[in-house]
Amino acid sequence: MKLEVKNLKKSFSGKEVLHGISFSVESGRALGLLGRNGAGKTTTIRILMDVFRANEGEILMDGKTFVPGKYQIGYLPEERGLYPKRKVIEQMVYLAMLRNVPKKKAIANAKKWLERLEVAQYENKLLETLSKGNQQKVQLASILVCDPEIVILDEPFSGLDPVNSQILQEVVQELIEQGKIVIFSSHQMSYVEQFCEDIVIINQGEVVLEGNLDEIKRSYGKNRLVLKDTERTVEEFSEYCKQQLSDVLTVNGQTKEAVIVKLAEGKTRRELLEKILAKNIEIEQFDTYKPSLNDIFVERVGD
Amino acid sequence: MRRFSTVFQFELRNYVKNKSFVISTILIALIIGVVMFVPNVIDMSDTLGTSIEQTKEEDKEDAEDEEEEKSRYGLLDSNGYFADRSLLESYYEDVEFVNYSDEKSMKEDLEKEKIEAGYVVEDDSHFRYLVWNNHMFGGDATVFQQVMTVLHKQIYCQEKNLDFQEISANYDAPVEYEQEVLGKDASDNYWYSYALVIVIFMIIVMYCVMIATSVASEKSNRAIEVLVTSIDSKYLLFGKVLSGAVAAFLQVGIILATALVCYQINRDAWGGALDSVLNIPTNVLWAFAMFGIGGFLFYAFLYGALGALVSKTEDVNKSTGSMQMIVMLVYFVVLFQLDNVDGILIKVCSFLPISSYSAMFVRIAMGNVEVWEIAVSFAILVISTIGVGCLAAKIYRMGTLRYGNPISIKNALKNLKND
Numbered sequence: 001m002k003l004e005v006k007n008l009k010k011s012f013s014g015k016e017v018l019h020g021i022s023f024s025v026e027s028g029r030a031l032g033l034l035g036r037n038g039a040g041k042t043t044t045i046r047i048l049m050d051v052f053r054a055n056e057g058e059i060l061m062d063g064k065t066f067v068p069g070k071y072q073i074g075y076l077p078e079e080r081g082l083y084p085k086r087k088v089i090e091q092m093v094y095l096a097m098l099r100n101v102p103k104k105k106a107i108a109n110a111k112k113w114l115e116r117l118e119v120a121q122y123e124n125k126l127l128e129t130l131s132k133g134n135q136q137k138v139q140l141a142s143i144l145v146c147d148p149e150i151v152i153l154d155e156p157f158s159g160l161d162p163v164n165s166q167i168l169q170e171v172v173q174e175l176i177e178q179g180k181i182v183i184f185s186s187h188q189m190s191y192v193e194q195f196c197e198d199i200v201i202i203n204q205g206e207v208v209l210e211g212n213l214d215e216i217k218r219s220y221g222k223n224r225l226v227l228k229d230t231e232r233t234v235e236e237f238s239e240y241c242k243q244q245l246s247d248v249l250t251v252n253g254q255t256k257e258a259v260i261v262k263l264a265e266g267k268t269r270r271e272l273l274e275k276i277l278a279k280n281i282e283i284e285q286f287d288t289y290k291p292s293l294n295d296i297f298v299e300r301v302g303d
Numbered sequence: 304m305r306r307f308s309t310v311f312q313f314e315l316r317n318y319v320k321n322k323s324f325v326i327s328t329i330l331i332a333l334i335i336g337v338v339m340f341v342p343n344v345i346d347m348s349d350t351l352g353t354s355i356e357q358t359k360e361e362d363k364e365d366a367e368d369e370e371e372e373k374s375r376y377g378l379l380d381s382n383g384y385f386a387d388r389s390l391l392e393s394y395y396e397d398v399e400f401v402n403y404s405d406e407k408s409m410k411e412d413l414e415k416e417k418i419e420a421g422y423v424v425e426d427d428s429h430f431r432y433l434v435w436n437n438h439m440f441g442g443d444a445t446v447f448q449q450v451m452t453v454l455h456k457q458i459y460c461q462e463k464n465l466d467f468q469e470i471s472a473n474y475d476a477p478v479e480y481e482q483e484v485l486g487k488d489a490s491d492n493y494w495y496s497y498a499l500v501i502v503i504f505m506i507i508v509m510y511c512v513m514i515a516t517s518v519a520s521e522k523s524n525r526a527i528e529v530l531v532t533s534i535d536s537k538y539l540l541f542g543k544v545l546s547g548a549v550a551a552f553l554q555v556g557i558i559l560a561t562a563l564v565c566y567q568i569n570r571d572a573w574g575g576a577l578d579s580v581l582n583i584p585t586n587v588l589w590a591f592a593m594f595g596i597g598g599f600l601f602y603a604f605l606y607g608a609l610g611a612l613v614s615k616t617e618d619v620n621k622s623t624g625s626m627q628m629i630v631m632l633v634y635f636v637v638l639f640q641l642d643n644v645d646g647i648l649i650k651v652c653s654f655l656p657i658s659s660y661s662a663m664f665v666r667i668a669m670g671n672v673e674v675w676e677i678a679v680s681f682a683i684l685v686i687s688t689i690g691v692g693c694l695a696a697k698i699y700r701m702g703t704l705r706y707g708n709p710i711s712i713k714n715a716l717k718n719l720k721n722d
Contacts, residue, residue: 073532094313098306
């Protein structure tokens with residue numbers, strides 16, 4: 001299955017908040033939907049779920065118009081909430097039955113997922129008596145009861161302790177391996193890097209970066225290097241590069257330990273290396289720059 | 304349909320599994336049931352006025368009065384009209400009249416509450432009534448006026464040398480009449496119509512707010528986002544409103560049925576004392592049920608839509624305030640026009656869906672109404688209820704994911720148009 005979102009535009013009371021969002025996601029691959037607060041992620045997801053109608057654009061599933069009602073979708077919204085005064089199992093079965101799952105199967109699935117997420121002992125407790133983390137797990141379990149083909153997780157890790165995060169990570173990994181379409185929205189970049197092969201970064205209603213995460217990282221590293229010498233501090237070395245090596249590179253920034261540089265137009269790594277040797281620099285690190293997703297994100301959407 | 308029934312069952316369980324809901328229903332029904340059986344166990348004929356010795360209501364009042372102390376009234380009668388007290392005593396049985404010679408001392412005694420009221424007789428056709436605090440129903444002056452009228456006649460007869468007994472016997476000859484009611488007897492139907500108008504008003508005010516709160520609660524606890532992405536929102540709204548309606552009618556129905564059935568069983572023991580309220584003809588009950596349910600649903604959908612316009616349950620009252628005013632207005636109009644059920648105001652109200660639930664019902668119970676009028680009014684009610692239901696579902700859909708300040712109805716409709 002391949003889900004394609006094409007050129008979505010959406011206005012609220014005359015103000016356009018999405019200016020043409022496009023991306024695609026396939027079965028068995030997870031897509032990281034990234035963006036700052038208010039970038040338009042949730043609106044995009046809601047259009048996908050047919051809560052809002054887009055002013056323009058279309059959503060296709062395997063080339064045909066996507067009708068959310070035809071598929072089982074597990075949607076974990078960022079704003080969590082179920083019925084505090086109802087029993088855990090009761091509301092899980094209810095939510096599954098709303099999605100046309102027969103009652104018997106709903107009960108069996110609910111028990112299975114509560115077991116899997118290690119909250120089975122709360123089955124007959126009122127939801128409000130559970131801790132926040134356990135309520136989160138119940139909510140996640142409740143969206144999986146319908147055996148979704150598409151799973152949309154909006155900030156699934158917020159509020160979970162490291163042990164619970166570990167359980168959830170395993171579950172997400174399993175879902176991906178089972179060939180589900182997984183759309184994953186989070187601000188915790190480390191999780192996105194761990195699960196997602198593809199990413200989309202949305203900024204102010206526009207896609208600013210889209211594609212395979214490895215390729216993006218590689219292209220970011222292209223022509224960029226990290227340098228370090230043994231004699232100077234990072235600041236001193238950065239200053240030195242600016243003064244002495246400006247014909248072969250420009251200084252791009254620095255990490256805690258090294259200086260990030262970009263090769264000047266038309267220069268090769270060999271030329272840079274020769275120059276470094278000629279200057280008699282005690283080089284300690286000469287490497288391709290591999291940005292973290294965090295770096296890419298900040299660079300793309302930071303002010 | 305299956306999804307609707309899923310929502311309906313889930314929501315209904317909210318009420319029937321709610322302990323306070325169940326307990327209050329059973330408790331009220333039980334209390335009413337027990338009260339209805341009381342005359343079988345305890346002799347209540349005195350209180351009810353049904354014992355054989357004292358059948359007349361006046362006697363009952365007298366019996367009660369005897370237990371109280373005699374009232375004391377002041378009298379300033381400078382002309383000596385009441386030297387013979389027999390006339391006064393025939394009108395005031397339990398009153399002791401204290402003579403005064405000047406107004407000042409009478410006023411002082413009034414202030415000290417030695418006497419309850421005072422009469423200053425100026426001449427045979429004028430008197431003044433003095434009282435410290437005038438009560439709402441202080442009607443003693445009218446009795447004294449009657450005494451004075453008789454006195455005036457007596458004096459006139461004396462002056463003209465006429466036989467007072469003969470004149471009064473012929474002049475004030477009692478004229479007897481018998482009443483035959485060919486249509487409906489409003490005096491018979493008045494009290495239970497009155498009671499049922501109050502009942503349906505209370506049902507709407509109490510339960511519709513409950514429905515609005517239940518709609519708002521899902522926005523409040525944020526379950527709405529998962530819900531609207533799982534199921535068409537109109538099933539959600541219809542499920543919620545109808546389950547609320549069923550819960551309301553279940554509760555009211557149980558209580559009302561207990562009252563009516565238990566009264567019928569014990570009607571002889573009560574001596575028919577509560578006939579005016581609890582002996583309701585079946586056709587009136589049917590009209591009440593049909594128009595009551597229709598009107599309730601009409602309002603329930605409106606309240607449901609209003610509940611969808613707010614994001615916190617605390618804001619429900621703010622949002623439903625204007626609707627409460629309309630319900631109140633209808634209630635007062637119908638209640639004040641209850642002795643004029645064939646008037647134009649009630650006629651108009653009996654066709655409007657916002658008021659037909661009580662206006663048409665009182666017309667059926669007490670007024671002249673054609674069958675086609677009932678049919679047309681009911682059809683209008685049903686059609687507008689369905690219309691309001693669909694509109695409410697749309698408002699609900701639109702309002703569900705708009706958080707923040709309550710949305711005004713005007714803006715809601717504007718948004719609907721734009722969508």
